[in-house]
Amino acid sequence: MTYDPALEAHEHAEHAEHAAHEHDPFINLVSITVAVLAVLAATVGSLETIEAGGAITSASEAVLAQDKATDAWDEYQADSLKKHIYGIAADAGGAKAAKYADTAKEQTGKQAEVKKQAQEDETERDKLLAASRQHEHRHHWLTAAATLLEIGIAVCTVAIITRKRPFWLGSLGLGLGGLALFAVAFLT
Template sequence: MSGHGFHVHGPHDHAVEHAAHGSDTFSNNIAVMTAVLATVGAMFGYQGGATQNDAALFKNNAAIEKTKAANSWNYYQAKSNKQNLAELAMVLPGVDPEKYKTDVARYKAEKDDIRKEAEALDKKADEWNHQSDTKMHQHHQWALATTAEQIAISLAAITLLTRKKWLMMGAYAVAAVGILLGVFAWLHIDPIGALLGAGAVAAH
């Protein structure tokens, strides 16, 4: 509520503000690192939101194509029923088979076109689903990268308060992991999948 003279700071905000007014090199370095990590984390968060939106959009496209495919298959089934009735009529006593032969041939041709259309729509739906799954997996990678940067910022804030160098090393390590995860997400690399794939190959 800054408009009323009251504002709530995050726990690391106090530490950074304190370091900014001091002349301690150690504290200043941590403060700069915190600012950099906050910027990197914000970028990762934006990418995570963007990929999640893309995943939802692609999933919606898949649902639309799947509905079109279902309608085509229903139409295909209706043509099959008409063809079956025409074939049945051909063998009824007292009926001229030639009268229905043309209808049977027409229904067969129409069914082929409808089937091809339905299969193409099914394929499109599968492609959209695949793209959606890929984007959602990428979103999870961005989310992990963002979380790592947030943890690193928290460790940096604790480091400013406790002045423990091992905490600073921990903050650097977690930040590096987060950046690495961000690079993997940017390059569309799945390190876990790659390791599992390599393990499966080695097992054979």
């Protein structure tokens, strides 16, 4: 069975709603806290998933950009060999020496274009790797934020069962901690 934070938060909210029917002001307050924490946990959990997907997608695109750069550098090397072979043939003289010299010059121009493309592909790769690292960084902070929010929900449930204010205050602290980590995810 897979873990579904949204479903678990919903179940906690239902327990809190059931307890709220007792018309105890403390229980009502804790029930509202559960609902707020559940919404926050579901939101942070969704953003966590989006960031994980972004990290994977950017990393995959970086691999493709590196493959393109590698192919371009391979073409650059092949053109370099052709240029040298035609240069040697032109230096050897003969009836086609001028043609070989022209072809060697063409290879030089082609090499410049291929080199430029390879460097552009490497720049794209670097940008994608940086984006992947940023997504992964956010994902880690959001994972911690969602965890604190979910623990806060569980502690609220304990507050409902025991009717102890310190548990409720603890859940508020955990919720604030989760929000702080959420903020860190997008500010750093």
